[in-house]
Amino acid sequence: xxxxxxxxxxxxxxxxxxxxxxxxxxxxxxxxxxxxxxxxxxxxxxxxxxxxxxxxxxxxxxxxxxxxx
Numbered sequence: 001x002x003x004x005x006x007x008x009x010x011x012x013x014x015x016x017x018x019x020x021x022x023x024x025x026x027x028x029x030x031x032x033x034x035x036x037x038x039x040x041x042x043x044x045x046x047x048x049x050x051x052x053x054x055x056x057x058x059x060x061x062x063x064x065x066x067x068x069x
Contacts, residue, residue, distance in 0.1 A: 006043040019043075020050035029067035 021039060023032055036048055051068075 002042045010044055018049045019045060019047075020052060021048055022052040022054055024054050024056065025064060029064045032068060 021036065023035060025032060027035070032051065032053075036051060039045075040047060
């Protein structure tokens with residue numbers, strides 16, 4: 001599936017699309033960063049435009065959001 005999605009993105013001018021990804025903070029901020037890098041590599045993208053964090057409860061460590069910047 002990832003190959004097919006990557007082929008679709010390769011055929012579209014990057015300025016014409018918005019790539020977003022929804023994830024959780026289960027693996028912490030640095031886990032999210034690594035997952036985003038892996039996703040970009042698998043899809044042949046230089047970057048994601050938007051990461052949506054699905055929190056399952058209250059954010060216990062607000063500093064974690066700073067790590068994501």
